[in-house]
Amino acid sequence: MQFLRAVAFAAASLVLASSPSAAQDAYPSKPVRLVVPFGAAGPADLIARIVGQKLSEDLGKQFYVETHAGAGGNIGTALLTRAPADGYSLLINSQAIVINASLYKSLPYDPERDLAPIIRIANTPNVVIVHPSVPAKSMKELAELMRGGDAKYHNYAHPGIGTPANLSGEMFRLAQKINLSAVPFGGGGPMVQSVVAGHTPVAFSSLAPAAAQIKAGGVRALAVTAEKRDPTMPDIPTMSEAGFPGQVGETPIGLLAPAGTPKAIIDLLHRKVVAIIAMPDTRQKLANIGFTPIGDTPEEFSAYLKAEKSKWAKVIADAGIKLP
Numbered sequence: 001m002q003f004l005r006a007v008a009f010a011a012a013s014l015v016l017a018s019s020p021s022a023a024q025d026a027y028p029s030k031p032v033r034l035v036v037p038f039g040a041a042g043p044a045d046l047i048a049r050i051v052g053q054k055l056s057e058d059l060g061k062q063f064y065v066e067t068h069a070g071a072g073g074n075i076g077t078a079l080l081t082r083a084p085a086d087g088y089s090l091l092i093n094s095q096a097i098v099i100n101a102s103l104y105k106s107l108p109y110d111p112e113r114d115l116a117p118i119i120r121i122a123n124t125p126n127v128v129i130v131h132p133s134v135p136a137k138s139m140k141e142l143a144e145l146m147r148g149g150d151a152k153y154h155n156y157a158h159p160g161i162g163t164p165a166n167l168s169g170e171m172f173r174l175a176q177k178i179n180l181s182a183v184p185f186g187g188g189g190p191m192v193q194s195v196v197a198g199h200t201p202v203a204f205s206s207l208a209p210a211a212a213q214i215k216a217g218g219v220r221a222l223a224v225t226a227e228k229r230d231p232t233m234p235d236i237p238t239m240s241e242a243g244f245p246g247q248v249g250e251t252p253i254g255l256l257a258p259a260g261t262p263k264a265i266i267d268l269l270h271r272k273v274v275a276i277i278a279m280p281d282t283r284q285k286l287a288n289i290g291f292t293p294i295g296d297t298p299e300e301f302s303a304y305l306k307a308e309k310s311k312w313a314k315v316i317a318d319a320g321i322k323l324p
Helices: 002-017 020-026 043-059 071-081 096-103 139-147 164-176 188-197 207-216 263-277 280-288 298-319
Strands: 032-036 063-067 089-093 115-130 155-158 181-184 202-206 220-224 250-258
Touching: 032 043, 032 071, 043 063, 043 089, 043 115, 043 250, 043 263, 043 280, 071 089, 071 096, 071 115, 071 250, 089 115, 096 298, 115 139, 115 164, 115 188, 115 207, 115 263, 115 298, 139 220, 155 164, 155 188, 164 181, 164 202, 164 298, 188 202, 188 207, 202 207, 207 220, 250 263, 263 280
Parallel strands: 032 063, 032 089, 155 181, 155 202
Antiparallel strands: 089 250, 115 202, 115 220, 115 250
């Protein structure tokens, strides 16, 4: 009888050990790596450090950041997809994981097969900025300048080929049937400085690198490519409010895991990050770099990425953008 009781107890223990709550209690038992496939001090890196610090404090194990920049995020993303699906290697990335499928001839990973979305942490819109000397005070006036005879308004600067800002510029150009040349820079910082100096008087930029110069008056913002006005700069109209609907383009930063990561771990991380981005100090830190918290579900994040892939694939094809 005692043996039967012992067998029953052991069986019950195994069931409990394999349950989601037990898996959550056991995780993490060692440090967790946050892979950022972009350069240090960029938005993804900064957000990874904000969220990683809070997760470390909450869960009692270090969540540390590793940057693996290169090939538009493909190098770091591919590295992550080859990691064990155990919750100890996670990815902080933008919608580049799905956009790159249309930009590059081939990818070393399949974003839908190899990745499990956890949460879209925050978004930043793109913004149209101009040098203060540009006579246009609205997007409609800028469009007229772009159609006019002055060649210096027949181009726009952007932070790099295939970046969300570049794709927003191309979406606008295609929709308005304006003949514009795209001038690429090696990042948002150099591009914004070129606008401040008046070398390239018009640019499509993500909000983060432009925010300080907008506030300082070094550049003038005409519109954000968002569905709603950005709460950090509520005086800037949306493209739709400026008379150009259908021009939503943004840069989300999200948390993902290798496909096959246990659902209990994904659910735990989702809950923890939702709580983190609801904290006033986290929201302020995100606002300081031009981001607004989102906090959607894994299913919503997955659907969002699929929609982004479809939308930008058409823009990329119509614009003829190609990368090796």
